[in-house]
Amino acid sequence: MWRLAPSSGGSFILSLLVCAVGIVNAQLMAVTERFREIGTMKCLGALDRFVLRLFILEAGMQGLQDPRPERWSVPSLRWAGG
Numbered sequence: 001m002w003r004l005a006p007s008s009g010g011s012f013i014l015s016l017l018v019c020a021v022g023i024v025n026a027q028l029m030a031v032t033e034r035f036r037e038i039g040t041m042k043c044l045g046a047l048d049r050f051v052l053r054l055f056i057l058e059a060g061m062q063g064l065q066d067p068r069p070e071r072w073s074v075p076s077l078r079w080a081g082g
Contacts, residue, residue: 026059026062030055
C-alpha cells in the first residue's frame with residue numbers, strides 16, 4: 001500500500017489545486033474563444049445542458065491527459081520520429 005510522507009501531504013494538495021486552477025483557466029479561455037461557436041449551436045437548437053456537457057467532457061479529457069509530450073496520441077508526431 002502506498003503512503004504519503006506527512007510532509008508531502010501539503011505539497012500534494014497544493015499541486016492538485018494548481019492543476020485544478022489550470023484546467024479552469026483553460027476552460028474559461030475555451031469559452032471565450034468559442035463564443036460565436038456556442039451561439040451558433042444555440043441558434044441551431046442546442047440546449048444549455050448540451051453545451052455544458054461538451055465543456056465538462058473537454059475538461060475531463062484535459063485532466064486525464066498525460067503531461068509528457070511523447071505520450072500524446074497525435075499520429076503525425078508519432079510517425080515523425082520513425
